[in-house]
Amino acid sequence: MKFNNFDGGLTEGQMIEHMKDLASKNKVFKSFIGMGYYNTHVPPVILRNILENPAWYTQYTPYQAEISQGRLESLLNFQTLITDLTGLPMSNASLLDEGTAAAEAMSMCNNIQKGKKKTFIIASNCHPQTIDICKTRADGFELKVVVKDLKDIDYKSGDVCGVLVQYPGTEGEVLDYGEFIKKAHANEVKVVMASDLLALTVLKPPGEFGADIVVGSAQRFGVPMGYGGPHAAFLATSQEYKRMMPGRIIGVSVDSSGKSALRMAMQTREQHIRRDKATSNICTAQALLANMAAMYAVYHGPEGLKAIAQRVHGLAGVFALGLKKLGTVEVQDHAFFDTVKIKTSNAKAIADAAVKSEINLRVVDGNTITVAFDETTTLEDVDKLFKVFAGGKPRLN
Missing domain, CATH: 3.40.640.10 (Type I PLP-dependent aspartate aminotransferase-like (Major domain))
Incomplete structure (x- = not known):
């Protein structure tokens, strides 16, 4: 049931139903925006x-x-x-x-x-x-x-x-x-x-x-x-x-x-x-x-935390190397941890293509995109990113 008129008020049950209907319209995309905000696994x-x-x-x-x-x-x-x-x-x-x-x-x-x-x-x-x-x-x-x-x-x-x-x-x-x-x-x-x-x-x-x-x-x-x-x-x-x-x-x-x-x-x-x-x-x-x-930190311990960091950095490195081989964009050549900076002439078009694949990228300006990796990133996510930057083509081998 949909409620478009609230003049008469709603019961608690109706309001809960209405809020569920609104919530069902949310689309949660995979975020690679970074800027201090990252997906993470909460240990059960x-x-x-x-x-x-x-x-x-x-x-x-x-x-x-x-x-x-x-x-x-x-x-x-x-x-x-x-x-x-x-x-x-x-x-x-x-x-x-x-x-x-x-x-x-x-x-x-x-x-x-x-x-x-x-x-x-x-x-x-x-x-x-x-x-x-x-x-x-x-x-x-x-x-x-x-x-x-x-x-x-x-x-x-x-x-x-x-x-x-x-x-x-x-x-x-x-x-x-x-x-x-x-x-x-x-x-x-x-x-x-x-x-x-x-x-x-x-x-x-x-x-x-x-x-x-x-x-x-x-x-x-x-x-x-x-x-x-x-x-x-x-x-x-x-x-x-x-x-x-x-x-x-x-x-x-x-x-x-x-x-x-x-x-x-x-x-x-x-x-x-x-x-x-x-x-x-x-x-x-x-x-x-x-x-x-x-x-x-207690759950993972020092070595566990370091292993997560190394994996995140490794995925970022794989992505940066793949983009260089792709050759359609310029990967900025500086030391990085989890965020890859990319120069391109069509930043907005790439970001729009990413949205169609339910991916959020950070558009810094008209010529700059950053892609930030985190604990939840998988190789499948990296594949999807390659396809976005390759214009929908299959990933590089």
């Missing part, structure tokens, strides 16, 4: 025992530490996961998403410089949504956001508090930021690096480059895309800046009996401390999704 044990378990999903935040040791242990696992992969010693117990985490890091840079330097530079290789969020948040701090190509970034003004870069870049490139960070530090500028957790299982950690703050999303660690969210973000930094970190930090303490116990060691939101001492008023945690990401 995590799906059943955490995501679908009211004992976990109704618990927004474990205020009562004495009855929340299990949840606190899981969040401590999340922090440990982040510090291990980023190469920095301090991590909070999750933030809202990657874009707002980057904005929080921008605020940290402003606070570290005590508000004396009011320009924040963002490299153009950052995700566009991250750039937009930082611009929006900057107004509240009276900060000036400048977006520049990496090679054009300089600090001549003497007014730069921090710089944000992406690793790997939004179009897939993997760069060595060692000299870039040395130059920034020589000019007393803090470096924020937005990164990808799966990539960090095989790439050099940002902390080893000398990055001051690392942010990103834990989404591809067992958290469904969910039509864009919610997803748990992370923020890691050095001990020096722990008092300026947003969010909350889980620590190990000792109880009255002398036994090891977990607690929230630091809470910096205004609902927890005096408003003038708060580091942020929007540093909302995503405890459930952070717990899922932590358990995903």
Whole structure:
């Protein structure tokens, strides 16, 4: 039964039927867009025992530490996961998403410089949504956001508090930021690096480059895309800046009996401390999704995570090599992890052909397409992509 007129209202049963009818019209295509959003396999044990378990999903935040040791242990696992992969010693117990985490890091840079330097530079290789969020948040701090190509970034003004870069870049490139960070530090500028957790299982950690703050999303660690969210973000930094970190930090303490116990060691939101001492008023945690990401890491283990990363990179490599043999487009020749950048004169036509095969690609501009691979990608998917780029012809052997 279809309902086109709601003047008289609907019963609950009729409304459910109507919503099912609307939902049946949705078409979920295979996404190769990337930009911080990837398909992932949720291990069934995590799906059943955490995501679908009211004992976990109704618990927004474990205020009562004495009855929340299990949840606190899981969040401590999340922090440990982040510090291990980023190469920095301090991590909070999750933030809202990657874009707002980057904005929080921008605020940290402003606070570290005590508000004396009011320009924040963002490299153009950052995700566009991250750039937009930082611009929006900057107004509240009276900060000036400048977006520049990496090679054009300089600090001549003497007014730069921090710089944000992406690793790997939004179009897939993997760069060595060692000299870039040395130059920034020589000019007393803090470096924020937005990164990808799966990539960090095989790439050099940002902390080893000398990055001051690392942010990103834990989404591809067992958290469904969910039509864009919610997803748990992370923020890691050095001990020096722990008092300026947003969010909350889980620590190990000792109880009255002398036994090891977990607690929230630091809470910096205004609902927890005096408003003038708060580091942020929007540093909302995503405890459930952070717990899922932590358990995903426990489920697979270090070698399992690395194997997933190597397989994703391998599929991207097969695709790039196949396109070069195909010869109809130009594959950009730079180091990459999971995202292949392609130059072509008919980007829109290729993207439209992909849609007909229920595939979503990212059209960067009229001449540029990127194809991002993930944990769920199969060789059959790669075959379909080849057919799209070959104009419907069979794959190359």
